[in-house]
Amino acid sequence: MFYREAGDFSTTYPQDSQTFPIRFDRYRYYAVLAVAVVIMPFVMNDYLVNAIFLPFLIYAIAAIGLNILTGYCGQVSLGTGGFMAVGAYACYKLMTAFPDINIFFHVLLAGGITAAVGTAFGLPSLRIKGFYLAVATLAAQFFLVWLFNKVAWFYNYSASGQINAPERTVFGVAVTGPNTEAWATYLFCLVFTVLLALIARNLTRGSIGREWMAIRDMDIAAEIIGVNPLRAKLTAFAVSSFFVGISGALFFAVYLGAVEVGEVFNIQKSFIVLFMIIIGGLGSIFGSFAGAAFLVVLPVVLKLVGVDLLGWPTDIVAHFNLVVVGLLIIVFLIAEPHGLAQLWRVAKEKLRLWPFPH
Amino acid sequence: MPEQFVWGMEVFLNGLMAGVLYALVALGFVLIYKASGIFNYAQGVMALFAALTLVGIMEGQVPFSHLINAIFGTKIHHFGWHAPALLAILGTMAVMVLLAWLVQRLIFRHLVGQEPILLFMATIGLAYLMEGFGDLMWGSEIKKLDVGLPQGINLAIDEFTYNIFDYGFFIDNLDIVATFIAIALVGALVIFSQYTKQGRAMRAVADDHQAALSVGVSLNFIWILVWSVAGFVAMVAGIMWGAKSGVQFSLSLIALKALPVLMLGGFTSIPGAIVGGLIIGVGEKLFEFAIGPMIGGATENWFAYVLALVFLVFRPQGLFGEKIIERV
Numbered sequence: 001m002f003y004r005e006a007g008d009f010s011t012t013y014p015q016d017s018q019t020f021p022i023r024f025d026r027y028r029y030y031a032v033l034a035v036a037v038v039i040m041p042f043v044m045n046d047y048l049v050n051a052i053f054l055p056f057l058i059y060a061i062a063a064i065g066l067n068i069l070t071g072y073c074g075q076v077s078l079g080t081g082g083f084m085a086v087g088a089y090a091c092y093k094l095m096t097a098f099p100d101i102n103i104f105f106h107v108l109l110a111g112g113i114t115a116a117v118g119t120a121f122g123l124p125s126l127r128i129k130g131f132y133l134a135v136a137t138l139a140a141q142f143f144l145v146w147l148f149n150k151v152a153w154f155y156n157y158s159a160s161g162q163i164n165a166p167e168r169t170v171f172g173v174a175v176t177g178p179n180t181e182a183w184a185t186y187l188f189c190l191v192f193t194v195l196l197a198l199i200a201r202n203l204t205r206g207s208i209g210r211e212w213m214a215i216r217d218m219d220i221a222a223e224i225i226g227v228n229p230l231r232a233k234l235t236a237f238a239v240s241s242f243f244v245g246i247s248g249a250l251f252f253a254v255y256l257g258a259v260e261v262g263e264v265f266n267i268q269k270s271f272i273v274l275f276m277i278i279i280g281g282l283g284s285i286f287g288s289f290a291g292a293a294f295l296v297v298l299p300v301v302l303k304l305v306g307v308d309l310l311g312w313p314t315d316i317v318a319h320f321n322l323v324v325v326g327l328l329i330i331v332f333l334i335a336e337p338h339g340l341a342q343l344w345r346v347a348k349e350k351l352r353l354w355p356f357p358h
Numbered sequence: 359m360p361e362q363f364v365w366g367m368e369v370f371l372n373g374l375m376a377g378v379l380y381a382l383v384a385l386g387f388v389l390i391y392k393a394s395g396i397f398n399y400a401q402g403v404m405a406l407f408a409a410l411t412l413v414g415i416m417e418g419q420v421p422f423s424h425l426i427n428a429i430f431g432t433k434i435h436h437f438g439w440h441a442p443a444l445l446a447i448l449g450t451m452a453v454m455v456l457l458a459w460l461v462q463r464l465i466f467r468h469l470v471g472q473e474p475i476l477l478f479m480a481t482i483g484l485a486y487l488m489e490g491f492g493d494l495m496w497g498s499e500i501k502k503l504d505v506g507l508p509q510g511i512n513l514a515i516d517e518f519t520y521n522i523f524d525y526g527f528f529i530d531n532l533d534i535v536a537t538f539i540a541i542a543l544v545g546a547l548v549i550f551s552q553y554t555k556q557g558r559a560m561r562a563v564a565d566d567h568q569a570a571l572s573v574g575v576s577l578n579f580i581w582i583l584v585w586s587v588a589g590f591v592a593m594v595a596g597i598m599w600g601a602k603s604g605v606q607f608s609l610s611l612i613a614l615k616a617l618p619v620l621m622l623g624g625f626t627s628i629p630g631a632i633v634g635g636l637i638i639g640v641g642e643k644l645f646e647f648a649i650g651p652m653i654g655g656a657t658e659n660w661f662a663y664v665l666a667l668v669f670l671v672f673r674p675q676g677l678f679g680e681k682i683i684e685r686v
Contacts, residue, residue, distance in 0.1 A: 076475055128670050131397050131478055131625075135617045136670060139663035150654035220684055267614070271482060278479055312428040315498060322490025329483025333476055334468045 003351040041183035049182040056296045057189040063276040063288035065243025071282035073236035074216030079140035081269035086114045087248030092163040103168040111246040118241020148261040165253045281341025290340040368527045369647040375533035377639020383616040384631040386591040392564040393584040400485040402613020407492040409596030409605040414496045415446040454589030503600035536598045618666035624679020
């Protein structure tokens with residue numbers, strides 16, 4: 001009924017090529033943003049922020065990053081956990097080396113450093129394809145985790161081998177360290193998530209995004225029509241690692257506060273992010289959000305139902321969680337390989353025609 | 359440095375033994391990949407699942423006892439019998455065949471003709487599913503697996519090498535047994551695929567699906583067969599690793615170690631899996647021995663992957679793999 005492009009005339013080119021061409025979509029986007037920025041900080045408490053919102057926002061960034069590489073450019077990576085670790089340790093080193101600079105820039109710089117590392121590990125992608133590449137990225141995963149474990153310089157020679165985020169403030173409000181307020185950490189992560197999603201959306205709509213998709217669909221054909229595979233693949237690796245690095249930095253500095261690299265950024269982390277984009281939808285920014293939300297909320301719900309309602313032991317619920325996630329992956333791959341994002345698209349198509357589908 | 363040299367030789371031998379076990383896991387991958395084009399990430403979890411089931415049957419555990427207890431408030435744990443190892447192995451094999459049938463029927467039948475990378479992701483999902491399922495069924499605590507294989511230092515080799523080098527080599531009996539079992543297994547597989555009707559059909563499917571279909575080979579049956587054989591290989595690997603270090607979650611990570619083995623050897627080659635396994639096994643042990651102490655040790659975690667990565671850059675299809683030809 002309301003979801004129509006009828007009567008929505010674009011008279012200029014910028015209007016014609018905007019992200020949300022349908023008016024209803026646009027308003028919905030602004031409404032969600034307004035709720036997230038204006039209302040949510042006031043209802044935020046420690047439980048909500050730690051159980052749902054921080055992991056959701058941070059995983060969403062990682063999922064967008066991996067989606068750029070896997071969903072848009074077609075290069076499967078199992079090294080996400082390792083690259084998140086690079087972001088986390090880069091952020092830690094910057095935070096302790098330059099305490100006077102705002103944490104905001106530390107996080108961005110951590111992303112930049114991760115981008116450089118990611119590009120280096122992306123170099124073999126020019127020769128290796130498909131699963132061979134997926135397995136090759138495992139080298140990044142294991143090597144990087146080992147490196148951060150063994151080289152004491154990375155954790156400032158601390159006795160425990162952990163890294164701990166010192167307190168840092170933005171506009172006088174603490175966002176890292178033990179004395180943070182729920183709303184402050186939430187807003188800090190939200191700023192990054194919104195900004196990066198915007199960047200990702202526009203990158204994928206632009207010429208570089210089309211190059212990525214050409215490479216994904218068929219790399220040889222893309223090369224023949226004039227896409228430079230070196231440029232396309234390496235930019236995909238760089239941009240993707242930048243996103244993943246920022247999410248790793250936030251994961252360490254804002255969400256956990258203390259990190260032991262082998263526990264936090266292990267191979268499971270890589271798989272979780274990969275699952276997010278499979279369930280959410282490969283090649284879709286919205287899908288990255290949907291998948292991240294789904295896999296963050298699912299264990300919370302299962303725990304609520306299993307432990308609190310039915311009174312089962314936590315380990316059984318944890319095993320159930322594995323079974324459910326595995327089943328969902330398979331069901332999605334069979335029934336809807338394009339994930340939640342495709343369901344959303346279909347729903348919107350239906351809505352446009354409703355109530356007269358023919 | 360004759361002393362260093364002798365130690366290096368011991369490390370080399372131990373590496374060979376470890377490599378045999380890697381090759382065993384890698385073999386399961388190759389079988390499924392050749393026949394169905396599926397890169398089965400769940401192979402390691404299959405080994406774990408098989409080992410869990412084997413222990414469960416031997417100890418007479420009630421499946422899902424934790425779950426049943428949690429739901430109904432009962433306190434059941436064991437049937438109260440101990441099965442002999444051979445019987446338990448047969449029982450486990452039956453479970454693996456059933457599993458193969460279910461996997462084929464419920465999952466991969468619906469994914470025929472999809473892109474390989476989607477199939478790969480489906481097997482990651484399957485790995486999670488089976489891991490959770492195995493834990494629910496048999497419990498997640500570390501279990502001891504003892505099917506009567508000899509363990510501990512082999513005294514004969516110790517004495518023999520002591521007489522020659524003045525230094526006794528430490529070689530685990532279990533590793534020696536594992537080597538012989540692996541050789542026997544490979545021999546059996548070769549005989550099976552060369553001289554039996556089903557084995558030939560399996561090779562035909564591996565060569566060309568459509569051509570195999572047109573001469574009357576049932577793809578469905580062959581796929582179930584292949585998954586069963588892979589389940590059998592996984593069970594053998596599970597027994598070996600389980601006897602060595604207990605049945606626990608880390609068993610499934612061995613599958614990850616098998617990946618660089620495959621990349622080195624090529625995904626489509628059985629000899630490749632074996633040679634790759636030996637190279638990785640020896641390489642990582644020697645590297646840890648020679649370079650490890652200088653850079654902090656525990657290099658075994660990543661050496662195999664980096665070696666495979668460097669290798670692949672120069673030879674993308676692996677040592678024995680079929681040449682990758684790409685057409686638009």
